[in-house]
Amino acid sequence: MVSLPQQPQGAPVTPHMVVCGDDGLVHRLAAELSGVYGERVTLVLPPARDDRRRSVSAAQGRAAALFGRVTGAVGRGGPAAGQNGTAPGPLVSIVEAAEPDDEALAAAGIDRAAALALVYDDDETNIHAALRARRVNPRLRLVIRLYNRRLGQYLEQLLDQAALVGAADGPDGARAAADASTTVLSDADTAAPALVAAAVAGTSKVVEAGGLLLRAAERPPPPDGAAPEPGTCTLALLSDGDGPELLPDERTVARAAGRGRLVLETVRYSAPPRPPSRLAVARSLPLGSFFSRRLRWALAGLAAAVCGLAVASWLVTGDDPVHAAYLSLLDLFAIDDPAIGQPLGRQILQLLSGLLGLLLLPLLVAAALEGLGTFRSASALPRPPRGMSGHVVLLGLGKVGARVLARLRELNIPVVCVERDPQARGVALARSLRVPTVIGDVTEEGVLEAAKIADSRTLLALTSSDTTNLEAVLYARAVKPDVRVVMRLYEDRFANAVYRTLRDSQPQASTRSRSVSYLVAPAFAGAMMGRQILGAVPVERKVILFASVEVAGHGALEGRTAAEAFRPGAWRVLALDLDSGPGLLWPLPAEHVFGREDRVIVVATREGLADLLGRRPRPRTADGERPFGAAR
Template identity: 75%
Template sequence: MVVCGDDALAHRLAAELSGVYGERVTLVVPPARDGRPRPAVPGRAATLLGRVTGVVGRTAGANGGAGTGSPPGAPVRVVRAPEPDDEALDEAGVAGATALALVYDDDETNIHAALRARRVNPRLRLVIRMYNRRLGQRLEELLDQAARMGNGDPDGPGAAEATTTVLSDADTAAPALVAAAVSGHSKVIEAGGLLLRAVERPPLAPGDRDRPGARTVALLSPARPDGIDGDGPVMLPDADPAASGGRGRIVLERVHYPGAPQRAPRLTARSLPLGSFFSLRLRWALGCLAAAVLGLAVASWLVTDANPTHAAYLSLLDLFAINDPAIGQPLGRQILQLLSGLAGLLLLPLLVAAALEGLGTFRSASALRRPPRGLSGHVVLLGLGKIGSRVLARLRELDIPVVCVERDPQARGVALARSLRVPTVIGDVTEEGVLEAAKIGESRTLLALTSSDTTNLEAVLYARAVRPDVGVVMRLYEDRFSKAVYRTLRVSHPRARTRTRSVSYLVAPAFAGAMMGRQILGAVPVERRVLLIAAVEAGSHPGLAGRTVAEAFEPGAWRVLALAAEGAGETPRPPDGSADGGDAHVLRPDDRVVVAATRQGLAELLGRRPVPRPRSDVG
């Protein structure tokens, strides 16, 4: 495996591939410039990269470090190069590599390197980091077509393995950040629209079963009286988790938002209610004036003995002051004309006010909304940059009430907030009154996602001063600083939910899974072992097709969790035995299922040779 990047994501990805999947990794990073240090290496990645025997420069061999099947936790080979040009890719051994990840922060750099790599190795599995999703989709199609043509046999096994996957760190991290904000759990996997969290649960009593929407996927090691763990964990135990011998369990559960969604009223050009055009006071004034005009028309009909239509017509002429003076006519007619003229004078300012209010309504349709009165239980989202805008879109998809705070009115996500009609406060969060304007005192969670660690910390401290029990999720870059902040906040506010997250930490497993193959959706560490979550075709193994979801289970190897979504607008069937028939569904060969599997079990499902991995390796 070859990883090319210039930030913490590259280091974390190399650590994930080496430490979790047991792959041999070559890491291509830029050298230090102008005496500035390289990007900080995360804690776990630093441990693995510290085992490197030497740093390889421009004189490295062409194929060193490439290949698969090395012992887990093997040293990560490092190549220093300013950019991923032909020479750097050659030194990294791309010509003989299985997969290449391009995780530079610049889309253009990743595109150029991907085109070079596909030309050098048509059988290479490519994983590319890009923010522009539309361009990424086109690039996937182009590189996949180039792989088919370059392999000679478009239907051969080499073409099937030479896939191209474009991922966005913002899109990948957003579900986990949202899940941490609304549920407080850290290990969350998105399986085709189904959010699953891995949590530790106590042993089940005899006769009890997992609640709907949950699956026991592992039994933890039993604790011995001397405090030393006994035998290792049991992966994918038998269907009866109650027979666990008092062991704790790792359970996969669906992520739900416990609060009732509060839909904000949306103003659209197709459906504009009357109340959004005119204020209540103006509507009352117009109604009273219309009643007065109607009364004058009735009085004119009674006084002049004209038919009702002619009387109403004369009243309107008098109202708009375009009728002849009632000289020589009865006194009653003259009085009615004077009253109609007075009503006409009152009508003019009301029409002007109605026009101004209607114009203001259309202007407000393109303006940022303010937090409405009575709003509570919402999420305050701080920062509408690349990550914040994706998190905002995800929150609105889940109908979670949210109020945004952004300092820059030209930020990337401000236009999105305006189009979604999300209340937004423009201001510096370090100034007093900004968080109060976002109703932080009535909120449920603060999501601090700016690019500044100090700004996020200051916002959290201020929010805790206003409401000590508010839940917080902070985006922090540096690992040691993150741990210190987390421990201090937990000690200071033990009853409040506190989470610190790094985007590179959240997205590295997804990039690593894509490098292993498109089927892998995530990995769940279980003590010193790891459980893989993957999406496979039921026809790929005889143990899946023709069985029900409940029967498609091999203890210790693999287990079906859900039926994957078939269309973009559909959601997976949940992993439970509910009335929708999830467990009773008979799998067809073309069904796509989400499974939990060990490495050996997944290799069996995919018809591949499993990579040996000692149980003592760190998961």
């Protein structure tokens, strides 16, 4: 085990942050804590020879090589960099350990740390490390990455109870127990709404706060002299070539003619539909799912012939209609006596009934075989139906893909999934939701055609490989140049180069690049700082955060009006959390004065939230770079 770099001797010992992980999120989180909040961070990473760390850089190198072959030079190179294009700065030290065991946590100084984030891709590893850390330091603030939401709820309660018991024996036990909170987050759940919003036209980013649903929606440039929509708040002015402008004031918005904007508006809940009755469900059972159209028509024709024979027997013999129908059925199943000595009409009807009975036998066998095949294929993945169009093609059914699929189906958006591994997490969900799924490698010819990419509306490339995502997007654009694409890319410079090249080469099509770690890192960092991050809304390649903040102790809020507390480009107070009951005071009057006991909902940039909380970002170095990949 190696710890790098060593802190200078004689430096004051202050609480630091510890981040343990094995993928890109650990680097994003370290950049967020050190570059935005100015915290000292200790990373616990697998050894450099570990395949888990080598695979990230190798995949990015292959993706860059592929993109270079397809599009040529797409960006100007810079100096050599480390992970994600930057190198660790003086605020970050690294401890190399294969697993977060007791020795690794001790080397990271977990007994003196203020917070610990466990962001390994494996849930079991995070749980074991959390139990060890809580035992060593009951006052530690824990942030745990878990995919299993129900297990996360139980684990959060267990660790909070352990913190309460462990901190009660020390001085200031009540306050220490309150600070030693446990937060369980899922990167897939946090990123899924933003990915779906980027993929679906007309679907906006949504943040829930205090029972109120706030939606961030893109609006086109308003006509000259038009008044802003009532009940809305402008969050950002969209890019006009120099990038978006976040949290502008009213004068800036008024001068920004011809620029689209991102506005915040409320969404009202609608009552859920009443569940259908059992009788209605029984009536709506699709007969076509059991029998083919040809078989149904054949059975219908046979039934009509039997009815015709019954009517003819009634007319020829003059018997009671019920008795005539009974005789026809006996003749149909060949169990009636021969019509010897009976009128010629009766004999002819008996022969026709016997012939019809011969035709009935293969139809019954075919119906039995089709019904058996239907039940056997009920557990199989359905194929995309004929004539399907306007759907979303979702590549990858891993952790993130499964959450995105569930979100899309909640919105009743047609989806076709493509997954290489039939045992992936989301395959079972796709099977239960009866979502058409193609099992195959998306890089092979014919797979995207089987998903009907030519008739689709959007391509969501969410596999864990940048190379696969980029290759699928380029192939989809070759088949359908105007298809909307949203791809998951990790490395910032590479993502920007891809976005600009695709946008310039095909300006009529919508292109979005999203990084899951980039979307979720602010929420994890906010939880480590002890702040409640309600959500994050991506604005192109930047992020706006929604947070719940106590007014007490914040001089920029306490005793000030809502208008005075607004700092353009940094933060803005959106609403007041009402203590008397659920809900928010929204919109907030400009003359409202914030008291010490108030809790407010704030929308802020990363640097703005750090400044508001009293943790100013580290200053830039001489070459203009922030330490360890700080967000720009």
